[in-house]
Amino acid sequence: MLTFIIRRVLWTLLVMFAITLLVFVIFFKTPGVDPARQIAGRNPSPQVMQEIRHQFGLDRPFPVQYALMMKKIFVTRDLVSYSNQGERVVPEIAAATPATLSLVFGAAVIWVVVAIGMGVAAAVLKGTVLDPLLMIVALIGISIPVFWLGEVVNLITQSRYHDTFLFSWIPPLGYTPFSQNPLLWFQGLVMPWITLSVLYIGFYARVLRASLLEIQNEDYIRTARAKGLSERRVLLRHTLRNSMITFVSLFGLDFGVLVGGGALLTEIVFGIHGVGFLTYQSLTNLDLPVIMATVIYGAFFIVLANALVDIAYARLDPRVRLA
Amino acid sequence: MDQPLLEVRNLKVSFRTEDGVVKAVGGVSFTLSEGETLGIVGESGSGKSVTMMSVMRLIFDPNARFEGEVIYKGKDLMTLSRDQMRKIRGSEIAMIFQDPMTSLNPVYRVGWQISEQIREHEQISKRAAHGRAIELLGAVGIPHPRERVDDYPHHFSGGMRQRVMIAMALSCSPDLLIADEPTTALDVTIQAQILNLIKKLKDDFGSAVILITHDMGVVADIADRVAVMYAGRVVEQGTKRDLFYDAQHPYTWGLLGSIARLDRPRPRRLTAIQGLPPSLITLPGGCAFGPRCPHRWEKCDEVPELTDKVGGGHLDACHLSPGQKRDRRETAIHPELSEESA
Numbered sequence: 043m044l045t046f047i048i049r050r051v052l053w054t055l056l057v058m059f060a061i062t063l064l065v066f067v068i069f070f071k072t073p074g075v076d077p078a079r080q081i082a083g084r085n086p087s088p089q090v091m092q093e094i095r096h097q098f099g100l101d102r103p104f105p106v107q108y109a110l111m112m113k114k115i116f117v118t119r120d121l122v123s124y125s126n127q128g129e130r131v132v133p134e135i136a137a138a139t140p141a142t143l144s145l146v147f148g149a150a151v152i153w154v155v156v157a158i159g160m161g162v163a164a165a166v167l168k169g170t171v172l173d174p175l176l177m178i179v180a181l182i183g184i185s186i187p188v189f190w191l192g193e194v195v196n197l198i199t200q201s202r203y204h205d206t207f208l209f210s211w212i213p214p215l216g217y218t219p220f221s222q223n224p225l226l227w228f229q230g231l232v233m234p235w236i237t238l239s240v241l242y243i244g245f246y247a248r249v250l251r252a253s254l255l256e257i258q259n260e261d262y263i264r265t266a267r268a269k270g271l272s273e274r275r276v277l278l279r280h281t282l283r284n285s286m287i288t289f290v291s292l293f294g295l296d297f298g299v300l301v302g303g304g305a306l307l308t309e310i311v312f313g314i315h316g317v318g319f320l321t322y323q324s325l326t327n328l329d330l331p332v333i334m335a336t337v338i339y340g341a342f343f344i345v346l347a348n349a350l351v352d353i354a355y356a357r358l359d360p361r362v363r364l365a
Numbered sequence: 366m367d368q369p370l371l372e373v374r375n376l377k378v379s380f381r382t383e384d385g386v387v388k389a390v391g392g393v394s395f396t397l398s399e400g401e402t403l404g405i406v407g408e409s410g411s412g413k414s415v416t417m418m419s420v421m422r423l424i425f426d427p428n429a430r431f432e433g434e435v436i437y438k439g440k441d442l443m444t445l446s447r448d449q450m451r452k453i454r455g456s457e458i459a460m461i462f463q464d465p466m467t468s469l470n471p472v473y474r475v476g477w478q479i480s481e482q483i484r485e486h487e488q489i490s491k492r493a494a495h496g497r498a499i500e501l502l503g504a505v506g507i508p509h510p511r512e513r514v515d516d517y518p519h520h521f522s523g524g525m526r527q528r529v530m531i532a533m534a535l536s537c538s539p540d541l542l543i544a545d546e547p548t549t550a551l552d553v554t555i556q557a558q559i560l561n562l563i564k565k566l567k568d569d570f571g572s573a574v575i576l577i578t579h580d581m582g583v584v585a586d587i588a589d590r591v592a593v594m595y596a597g598r599v600v601e602q603g604t605k606r607d608l609f610y611d612a613q614h615p616y617t618w619g620l621l622g623s624i625a626r627l628d629r630p631r632p633r634r635l636t637a638i639q640g641l642p643p644s645l646i647t648l649p650g651g652c653a654f655g656p657r658c659p660h661r662w663e664k665c666d667e668v669p670e671l672t673d674k675v676g677g678g679h680l681d682a683c684h685l686s687p688g689q690k691r692d693r694r695e696t697a698i699h700p701e702l703s704e705e706s707a
Contacts, residue, residue, distance in 0.1 A: 169427055261467040267423055268462075269482040269533070270455030273447075279481075280470055287472075360517040361471055 054345040061341045062334060066108050069330050077330060080124045098124075115335055125327040131335045135317060139339075141217045142316030144227065145234055145308065146300045153239035153246060154293065160243065161250025162282065168255065177251065183244030192237045192311030199233055215313035234312040238305055242296060249292065253285040260284075287358045291351050298347020302340030368439060369396040370573050371420070371541060376433035378412070378419050380426060385646040389415045391597040392433070394671070399540065402567065402574040404588030404605075406581060406620065410642055412597040413577045417543050421460055422450050437541075456486035459534035463546040465526035469518035476502070476514030479533045486537050501532035504569070505562060524555035531562065535570055542572045548583065560587055581624050585609060593617050596643055596653035599671055603679035613674065613681035613690055616654045618697040636698075652684070660685060660693060 069075065078094045079086070086094075095101045099110050114121035115132060123129040164176040199209040211229055218226040257263065258281055266280045306318030317336055324332030356363045378390040390412040397403050405413045418424050420435050422442060435442040437458070442450060462468045470478060479501060480494035489497075495514070502510035505528040518526060527547060534542055544563060548556035564587055567574050576587060584591050585605065592602040593616065601614040612618055619638035640657035643649055649656055651666040658665065664684040671682040683690070 261462060261464055262470040264423060265462065265468045265530070265533075266470065268421060268454060268460045270451050270453070270485055271481070272451060275485075283472060284470070359472060361519050 050345075050349045054342065054349075057345050058338055058341045061337055062112070063108065065334055065337050066111070066330075069328070069333070070104065070107075072328075075328055077124055080328065081127070111331065111334060114331075115338065121331045121335065123324075123329050123332050125329045129332075131331045134332075135320065135335050135339055138315055138317045138320050140219060141314050142301060142303070142305060142309070142318060144217070144220065144231060145238065145305055145314055145316060146297065148231055148235040149238035149242070149300075149305075149308075150293075150297055152235055153242040156239070156243045157246030157250060158282075158289075160247035161254060161285075162277070164247065164251040165254035165258070165281075166277065173251075177248060180244035180247045183240045184248075185244075186240060188237060188241060189307045189311050191240060192234075192308060195233050195237050196311065217314040217316070234308055234314060237311070238300075238308045246289065246292070250285055250289055253288050254281055257281050257284045287355065290354050290358060294347050294351030294354060295344075298344040298350075301347070302343035303336055304340075369436075370399045370401075370438065371397040371575075372434075372436040373416070373420065374434040374436065376416060376419060376435065377431070378415050378424070379430045381428040381430070382646075387645045388648060389597055389645055390419065391648070393594070393597070393599055395592050395599060395602060397541070397573055397575065400567075400571055400573055402576060402587055402589045404584035404591045405575060405577045405594060406579060406584055406591060407594035408579055408642060410645070411594040412645075413594050414545050416594075417460070417545060417575060417577055421454060421458060421543065423454075423460070452486070455482050455539075456537040457539055458541045458543065459537070459539040460543040460545065461527070461530045461534045461547050464550045465523050465530055466550065468530055469526055471518055474515050474517055475521070475529045479529070479536050482533055483536050497536065498532070501536055502529070504535075504566070505529070505532040506558075507532075524551055524559065527551060527555075527559055528562065531559075531566065535566060535572070538570050539572055541575065542567070543575045543577070545577045546579070547576070548580075549578075556583075563587065581620055593620065596648060597645060598653060598682065599680075600654065600683070601681040602671070603677075603681075607675075607677070607679040611675065611679070612694065612698075613679065613687065614654075614683045615658050615660050615685075615697065617681075618694060622698040652682070659697070 077098070078091050078100055081094050081098060082090055099107055102110070111121065119130075119132040121131040123131055123134075160176055160180060164173045164180075167173045167176070196215065199212045200215065203209050204212070212233060213226055213230045216230065218230050220227040263276060263280055266276045271280075303318045303321045305316065306322055308314070309316045309318040310322055317339060320332060321336040321340075323329070324336060372394075373396070374394050376390055376393045377388070380387045380389060393412070393416050395403065405416070407413050415424070419431055420442065422445075424431075431443060433443070437453070442453070445453070469475065473481075476495055476498040479498035480491065483489060483494040483497055484491070487494075499510045499514050502514055507513050507525060507528055513521075518529070521529060531547075542563075547563065548559050551559060560583060563574065563576075566572075574587075576583065578584060588605050590602070590604050591608045592599045593608070593614065594600065595616050601608065601612065601617045603611075603613075608617065609621070612621055616638070619636070622636040623638070625635060638657055639659070643653055643656065650668075652658070652661075652669050655661050655665045662684070667684070669682040669684050671680050673680050675681075675687050685693075
């Protein structure tokens, strides 16, 4: 276990180093991008530009600049945004994280529960009309772009039907921290949760159905039936249990990507100032410090999710455990 | 014994497929007394597995159709509700399968899998069931059962996994054990061990056994009575002695002729049965073996009945008379003998 953890930590560091370096290089080698110009604002005099270059270390050699930025992120934590100098990047990401986590956790709960329900139902109902019907619904869910769905949801809940009893409880767009008002936190997140989970429900229901049907033909399922177990027990304890191996590995990776900033579109549509939102803003301004910090944050969560998946995988499948 | 343990009457199983209706089992009847061992032999696709899977009602294919009766202890299993059948499965009739490598659930400990079955059928505490699992693993010859009980299937070799399967099948002391080619996937040395184990445990547990196999040697070793199946029907049925020393059906002769014998002059080649088994969708009219049978005559255009022609409960489905058969049998099974005398 200890070697596993050490290996994972080293791996994480390597991945993060590679990604940050890549982002840094792309940023500085992109034609037309001059950080000093961004910092300086409109029509700066050459003297001002010179001063800014010196002040931000932009006149130093490339590796030194990279090292300086890493130092400002990890050690002194006082990296400031290029486009808004009052903005400290690290605290800002720390502040955005709870919003993203709230959004992704809630959506994950919905998508796991509903996808398992739909996948199992479709597999059990195979041969009836309900199975293809459920799968078409799932396919529609996969096909709907999340930004479009979000906008439609907003149109309905915030504008057209907001005054009806159905949606009057939904607060205006935005995120309320849990610590401030748990009820408002929940109410504000219901629609984003549903919107984000639709795609994943469709995808996971289909994957689970396919996996269940495949495992149903395994010899050990026949054995389980020959033992005289009830169909319910065969399904839940034997078939579904084995399908979970695939399901959980996929889930971990998707979850990691979303926490790492992949829920960007949902965050933008619903005005949730999470990490995805921050990434989006920094990308539109080519704001290197923020991009860098969000990339590191994202990479960290993705690698962490990978490690958790590996641990869960070993828990679920004894065959991959080390002796 | 007035009532047999199991009586299968005219069991028919067919599957609807895109190519037509596959008549996998076309009217199989046999009986089995308590404690008896019945060997069912036949080549692949002759319907032996489907027959026994149907007896267990383990075929859930919506395209399958069943006809006939399976009388077990006076009850027709085909008419029981799913729940009633489930209570018999695993506790009164148990089954072991061909491939032990894939027949155990890879994610659960073997002890857990055995006690799961015990706890399904008996009111018993988890600990007591676990204890029984250890005893059973010991009884099937797994060394250090106390430690091995908490191992996963992938920690066991094929032969050991088949022992686990046998332990599981015997966990509720079933009256009938169905073994579907239990040794086919195993090494020859392990095969003998597993067969001896089944023989021994059958006596210890007092179970009747139905052994499905395509290996005449296995039948010779273990069975009391033998049924030979061809194209979904029983073509000959009798005691082991009847079958090996007084075989009546030309198909049985073919099977016997294809055994390498050490106690006879060595033939130049083993005789094989000419041709291929018929398609189960378009069975030939008359005797299903007819197209491959060297002894075919006009009467074979009618479907032969499985009847007792030689007496003593030795049934066969062939139109030849016992006298005619006696004349042809030796050369059919051992063509090398006639070559020598010629």
